[in-house]
Every structure is written in structure tokens, then in C-alpha cells.
Amino acid sequence: MGLSAALKNTATRAQHGGFAGRSALSQRLARPTTPLGTExxxxxxxxxxxxxxxxxxxxxxxxxxxxxxxxxxxxxxxxxxxxxxxxxxxxxxxxxxxxxxxxxxxxxxxxxxxxxxxxxxxxLPDFSALKFTKYNQYESLVLPLVKWLQDHGVNFRYGIEVTDVDFDIQPGRKQATRIHWLENGSAGGVDLGPDDLVFMTIGSLTENSDSGDHHTPARLDEGPAPAWDLWRRIAAKDPAFGRPDVFGAHIPETKWESATVTTLDARIPEYIRKIARRDPFSGRVVTGGIVTAKDSSWLLSWTVNRQPHFKKQPEDQIVAWVYSLFVDVPGDYVKKPMQDCTGEEITQEWLYHMGVPVEDIPELAATGAKTVPVMMPYVTSFFMPRQAGDRPDVVPEGAVNFAFIGQFAESRQRDCIFTTEYSVRTPMEAVYTLLDIERAVPEVYNSTYDIRKLLAATGRLREGKELDLPGPAFIQKLLLRRIEGTQIGELLKEFHLVSGE
Known part of the structure; x- marks a missing residue:
């Protein structure tokens, strides 16, 4: 029996703006604005x-x-x-x-x-590397995948909280033997044999996320967290199953808040047009990534993707996504932290940093938009400092019928977290390993081994300053003369690391 991810005890909030996953390169690059919306x-x-x-x-x-x-x-x-x-x-x-x-x-x-x-x-500055789905990722990626799986016989069961997994742990061999869950308040479960496969998504970025509305702040939920508690119970059974509290016990350091803004007044899209220099109603990518108000006390950023963002979105509305990294610092227009703000107050702060005249902000925020804030206590939990062993291997040594998948599993692939690709690579690695499939997980792009890419990045980071060659001037000239006309010399010139003169 294969236990699908349908049994994991948390759900993302991509459908209503709490968090939409990212492509291999983030969907959130920064274009800074100076005070009052000047790009x-x-x-x-x-x-x-x-x-x-x-x-x-x-x-x-x-x-x-x-x-x-x-x-x-x-x-x-x-x-x-x-x-x-x-x-x-x-x-x-x-x-x-x-x-x-x-x-x-x-x-x-x-x-x-x-x-x-x-x-x-x-x-980084001009968003030239970004790609986007046509609609939001829930409708463009999640729903088509769910339909494909259902068409192939996958049974999704919702409203179930997985509470524990039992294991038979012997020297050199580990087997999952039973899954425990709660359904409608009643305990249930299923026994597992060596030929049943269990793929466990451990930890959760969106656990205990809370949505407010235009007149109600989102709540910071620091209470019981079922996804994290499940991993804690599992981890207590074997050191190879990771250390969840490295990631999930630091809410002040892992929280931030986002908000989905739906515009209802034609004046707001004009301010978006001014900053993005694109028509937000054109059907093409608008900001191309995030816009960051670099003088914002909240470090507020926002983005407008291709519109309509939702398939059934009215033609005269724009959907924007706003987030802040400093949610417990008073704002510049709204003199209170973002985490204490209603959707209307978040809209006020956003409009202020877009350059809307101060006298117009209260009315536009009250009647010109509808904003849903979402507080996510664990959204950057995977970024907490860690060491080897804090995340369990996708397939721990000796595991015969189970694997850990998702952002908190340690993949053998050269990839980083907080990407859609990592969430795909870990289950691929799990399936190929447990089923002994002779197929490689697609490799990460090998830019880290490409000398041209490395030299180009070095030139960018040094902002055009040539390499500091060793020795006195005559030695430097000798070195430059030795590489003159060689492939190495031409590459260094191409990326402005040595003089072309």
C-alpha cells in the first residue's frame, strides 16, 4: 500500500494567498523603491x-x-x-x-x-531569469496534478490528522509498521507490512497559519502544531529521524506575514503601472518579481503577477501579493506592527509606499481594495542554522519501506530548500531508492562547475574591479603577458577581471 501525501496533516494556503510555492529560481526578486513609490x-x-x-x-x-x-x-x-x-x-x-x-x-x-x-x-536587479505560471500556482500546478493522480487511482483523504508512525527498528533494518491518525475525533490507523510504502512529509512551513480579513488581523498561533508534533514523536524513536526542534521551536525567528490584496478601485492599478512601467491589465507579467520598499520599517515587498491571477477573477480587478520580513516593527504610515494590522491597515501601508497621496490613503484602503492577511509562524523554519543530522536522510540507512520527503529531508542531490524543485526531488529520490529503480533524479543545473558562469558572477560581485594579482608591478605585467592570447586570458578579459589593454 502506498500512502500518498494526502495523509499529511497540513495544507498549504496557496489558493487564497497564504503561500504559493516557488520555481527553482524564486518568484520573488527585488526591485527597490525609494520613499513614496519612486522607482x-x-x-x-x-x-x-x-x-x-x-x-x-x-x-x-x-x-x-x-x-x-x-x-x-x-x-x-x-x-x-x-x-x-x-x-x-x-x-x-x-x-x-x-x-x-x-x-x-x-x-x-x-x-x-x-x-x-x-x-x-x-x-537579480532586472528579473531577467524569472519564469511564471499563467495563473496562480494552485490552479496552474496543484489542481492539474491532483486530477492526474485521481485519474490514476489515487485516493485523497482529507480532514485526517496523522498523529504517529510505529517502527520496528533492528540493527541494519528499519521498517514502518503502523500509521496512527485521528478522523472526526476518532482514533484510527492502518498496519503496514514490508511491501507497503510510506512517504512522510515531515515539518511544515504553513502549520498553524491563520487568515484575517479586511477588518481583522491574522492571529499568531503559537499553540500545538500537529505537523511538528508528529515529527517530534517520530524523531524520538531513532536519532536518524532528525531533530525537529532545530527548526520548529523558534517562532520569533521563523514567522512572517503576507497578504493578498484585491483592488476594487481603478486608481490603485495606476500606481502599480507607474512603478512597474507595464499595464497591469495587459495579460502579461507585471512586476516580473517583487518590488521592495527599501525604506520601509516592515521591509515591505509586493508583487503583481500576470493578470488575471485566478481564472474566475473579474476583468477590472488586480490581485497583488504583499509580504514583510519585519512583522513586529511599527509601520511608517500605520504606526503599529504588521502582525497587529487588519487587511485595511496593511493596504494603507502598501499604498503609502507606492506613493499614493496621504490624503487619499484612508478612502482607497477602506473602499478601494479587499485584503486578506495571513500569519505564518513557521514559514522560514528551514532556514534556521543547522548541522548534519538535523534533517533525516530521505531514505535513512536500513529503511525498507518508508522515506521522509519535503523541505526538512536531507537530499543527496545538490539542491537548496524553499524551492518547488526540492519538494519534487525528495519524493523522486525516495521512490527510486525504495523501489530500486535504475533511473537518476534529474541533476541540478551545473553552474557551480561552469568556469564561465563562475567568472561572470565573480565579475558582477567585484563590480568591475580587476583581480588583485600577486607580487610587484613587474611580476603582474609578466603574468598578464603570459596569459595574453590564451583561452584563460580571453575569459578573464570577457568578464572584466583583467584589463583588455
């Missing part, structure tokens, strides 16, 4: 807030982290590896708002992201 013309990807020499030094820090071992980055925070100058840079502004990183998050995951997206370093 910046894509500042340099690197470190322009600093002098060119300092920018070069900070770029070297990124390169150093890139070449560090995984072990050197384990259990370290980003701000323990990168200093204040880095955290004040344009690069960090783009990076943190694109991937939802905070300075207290994992330096190891920062390193893995650098490897994963090194070929997109030059595309």
Missing part, C-alpha cells in the same frame, strides 16, 4: 552602498563562503559570517527579499543558495 533604475547587483574597494572586499567574502566547506558553515548564522557592511549592501537587500533570508538564518543555506543560483547573480 530606482535597478541599482548594481553588488555593493554600491559602499566604496568600490569595500564592495570588492565584500564580494571576496561571498567568494570565500562559496569555497568554504559545508562543515565550516554548520550551525552558523549569516551575521556570524558576513559583517555589517555586507548586511547594508544592495546585494543583501536583493538577496534577503528574494529568498526571505534574515541575518539570523543559516550561513550554510546561504552558501548552498550561492552555489544553486550563481548563474543568476547578474539577473
Amino acid at each position: 530606482n533604475d535597478c541599482p548594481a547587483v553588488g555593493f554600491r552602498r559602499n566604496s568600490r574597494q569595500t564592495a570588492c572586499d565584500l564580494g571576496n567574502v561571498c567568494i570565500k563562503v562559496f569555497f568554504a566547506t559545508r562543515e565550516e558553515m554548520e550551525n552558523k548564522r549569516i551575521d556570524e559570517v558576513f559583517g555589517k557592511e555586507f548586511l547594508d549592501s544592495n546585494f543583501w537587500l536583493y538577496w534577503r527579499t528574494m529568498f526571505a533570508f534574515e541575518e539570523w538564518h543559516s550561513a550554510l543555506e546561504m552558501k548552498l543558495y550561492l552555489h544553486r543560483f550563481i548563474h543568476h547573480i547578474g539577473g
Whole structure:
């Protein structure tokens, strides 16, 4: 018997804007705006807030982290590896708002992201690397997949809370023997034999998410978390099953809030048009990624994807998605934290940072939009500093009929978390391993081994400053003369790492 993901005890909120998954490159890149909605013309990807020499030094820090071992980055925070100058840079502004990183998050995951997206370093400011589904990901990806599975005999069972899994653990062999659940308040379960397969999604980004409305704040739910409690019960049975509290016991560090804004007044799309420089009603991609109000106390970002965002969306409405990284800091227009705000108040803050005249904000926010805020206590839990063993292997050593899948399982593939691809690769790895299928999981794009991609990224990070060659000037000239006309020399010139003169 194969137990499908239908039995996992949490559901994403993609359908109504709580969280929509991301493609391999995030759907949330940053275009910064200056105060009151004036757009910046894509500042340099690197470190322009600093002098060119300092920018070069900070770029070297990124390169150093890139070449560090995984072990050197384990259990370290980003701000323990990168200093204040880095955290004040344009690069960090783009990076943190694109991937939802905070300075207290994992330096190891920062390193893995650098490897994963090194070929997109030059595309951070202008969104040139992004691709989007036609509609929201629930209608474009989830529903078609569910229908395909149902057409092939998969039975989805909803409203069931899986509470525990029993195992028979022997030296060199581990077997899942029973699944326990609650359905309508009644205990149930199913026994498992060695030929039954169990694929367990452990942990949850969206666990205990709470939706407010235009007049009600979303609630921060710090109570019992069934998805995390399930993993805790499982992990207590074997050290190989991971350490859930590394990720799921730090709500102040893992929470943030988002909101879905539906416009009802034709004046609001005009402000979107002004910043995006595209017609939001054109049927084409609008912002192309996120827009970040870099002076926002909340560090507020927003995006408008191709419209209509929902298939049944009225033609005169625009759906925008807003999120903030600093949800417990008072706003600039609304003098209260985002987590305490109604949808209307979040709309006010958003309109303020789009440059709407202050005198127009109250009316537009009250009658010109409908906003649903969603608070997610665990949304960046996988970014917490970690070490080997904190996440269980997809198929633990000796497992014969079960696997762990999702963002909190340790894949053998070279991939980073918070991507749709990671959520696909882990079950592929699980199935191919347990069923002994002689087929490889598709490899991650090998940019981290492509010398041209690495040199291009190095040039971007150094912002055009040439490489610092060793030795006195005459030695440097000798080195340059030796590589002149060679493939190496031409590559270094192409990416502005040595002079073309």
C-alpha cells in the first residue's frame, strides 16, 4: 500500500494567498523603491552602498563562503559570517527579499543558495531569469496534478490528522509498521507490512497559519502544531529521524506575514503601472518579481503577477501579493506592527509606499481594495542554522519501506530548500531508492562547475574591479603577458577581471 501525501496533516494556503510555492529560481526578486513609490533604475547587483574597494572586499567574502566547506558553515548564522557592511549592501537587500533570508538564518543555506543560483547573480536587479505560471500556482500546478493522480487511482483523504508512525527498528533494518491518525475525533490507523510504502512529509512551513480579513488581523498561533508534533514523536524513536526542534521551536525567528490584496478601485492599478512601467491589465507579467520598499520599517515587498491571477477573477480587478520580513516593527504610515494590522491597515501601508497621496490613503484602503492577511509562524523554519543530522536522510540507512520527503529531508542531490524543485526531488529520490529503480533524479543545473558562469558572477560581485594579482608591478605585467592570447586570458578579459589593454 502506498500512502500518498494526502495523509499529511497540513495544507498549504496557496489558493487564497497564504503561500504559493516557488520555481527553482524564486518568484520573488527585488526591485527597490525609494520613499513614496519612486522607482530606482535597478541599482548594481553588488555593493554600491559602499566604496568600490569595500564592495570588492565584500564580494571576496561571498567568494570565500562559496569555497568554504559545508562543515565550516554548520550551525552558523549569516551575521556570524558576513559583517555589517555586507548586511547594508544592495546585494543583501536583493538577496534577503528574494529568498526571505534574515541575518539570523543559516550561513550554510546561504552558501548552498550561492552555489544553486550563481548563474543568476547578474539577473537579480532586472528579473531577467524569472519564469511564471499563467495563473496562480494552485490552479496552474496543484489542481492539474491532483486530477492526474485521481485519474490514476489515487485516493485523497482529507480532514485526517496523522498523529504517529510505529517502527520496528533492528540493527541494519528499519521498517514502518503502523500509521496512527485521528478522523472526526476518532482514533484510527492502518498496519503496514514490508511491501507497503510510506512517504512522510515531515515539518511544515504553513502549520498553524491563520487568515484575517479586511477588518481583522491574522492571529499568531503559537499553540500545538500537529505537523511538528508528529515529527517530534517520530524523531524520538531513532536519532536518524532528525531533530525537529532545530527548526520548529523558534517562532520569533521563523514567522512572517503576507497578504493578498484585491483592488476594487481603478486608481490603485495606476500606481502599480507607474512603478512597474507595464499595464497591469495587459495579460502579461507585471512586476516580473517583487518590488521592495527599501525604506520601509516592515521591509515591505509586493508583487503583481500576470493578470488575471485566478481564472474566475473579474476583468477590472488586480490581485497583488504583499509580504514583510519585519512583522513586529511599527509601520511608517500605520504606526503599529504588521502582525497587529487588519487587511485595511496593511493596504494603507502598501499604498503609502507606492506613493499614493496621504490624503487619499484612508478612502482607497477602506473602499478601494479587499485584503486578506495571513500569519505564518513557521514559514522560514528551514532556514534556521543547522548541522548534519538535523534533517533525516530521505531514505535513512536500513529503511525498507518508508522515506521522509519535503523541505526538512536531507537530499543527496545538490539542491537548496524553499524551492518547488526540492519538494519534487525528495519524493523522486525516495521512490527510486525504495523501489530500486535504475533511473537518476534529474541533476541540478551545473553552474557551480561552469568556469564561465563562475567568472561572470565573480565579475558582477567585484563590480568591475580587476583581480588583485600577486607580487610587484613587474611580476603582474609578466603574468598578464603570459596569459595574453590564451583561452584563460580571453575569459578573464570577457568578464572584466583583467584589463583588455
